[in-house]
Amino acid sequence: MYVTTDLNSSGPFVIPNSKKTLHTTGRLDREMQDRYEFWVMASDNGSRIRLSSSVKVTVYVEDINDNQPKVILPESNVSCLTVSPDTTAGTTITRVYAVDQDSGLNSELMYTVINQSQPFKVDSRTGNITLAQRLLGPDLRMHNLFIVVSDRGKPSPLHTAVWINLLVNDSLDTCHLDCEPEEPFWPSPTTPERVECPAHTESIKSTNQIHIILIIGLGMMVISICLFVGTLILHRRRKKSQRETKVNTKENEIPLKLLDTYYTDE
Structure with missing residues (x-):
């Protein structure tokens, strides 16, 4: 046959x-x-x-896990987003968007922050990044979130990593980094020493200048008020001293009464 x-x-x-x-x-x-x-x-x-x-x-044809997750957003590891200090907790700031050409479990993605992420958190299923808590004074700086995107492939998942750079600042102008932050050890979660790249915005410089001018102006105003109050106190003390001097002089005077009739020897 x-x-x-x-x-x-x-x-x-x-x-x-x-x-x-x-x-x-x-x-x-x-x-x-x-x-x-x-x-x-x-x-x-x-x-x-x-x-x-x-x-x-x-x-x-059965699928095998032969494709790594591909990050679509953000477009670059040196891109940066500015966050207002007045942002309320629970607000969605941005998201990591990735795709996988595999199918089934091999295409299901999970998002994990490897380094310290406070005050931000990442949804492990959607990749949405939200503000977890109210922003305070120490939070006004650059936050570099190292996010690993993993599929659920068997026997070994595949990974792709991306940086999310968030600058908490009064100005909402677009910022950028001069260099890519130092990559921490992964996929094992660790808390590496934070590495910051300088962020540049024209608004940051102008905002800092305005703050300096306001501080100088406020300082001069306080000094002027102190000088005015000091001068007023000295003036009042001087007047009080003059009044006391006049009173003491009057008390020490002996009044002389002139006689209405004058006598002579004649």
């Missing part, structure tokens, strides 16, 4: 004449093609008449 395939539509499959099993002739990739359909014909060795029969075969 001979078993053959329809060579016009069998794709990377063949059935050798000496075997009755289906073989591949090359590497299969589900991302390129996930299904093949072709006809298989079997015929006997009849001496006078050969009888044959055919059947349609469908081959589904």
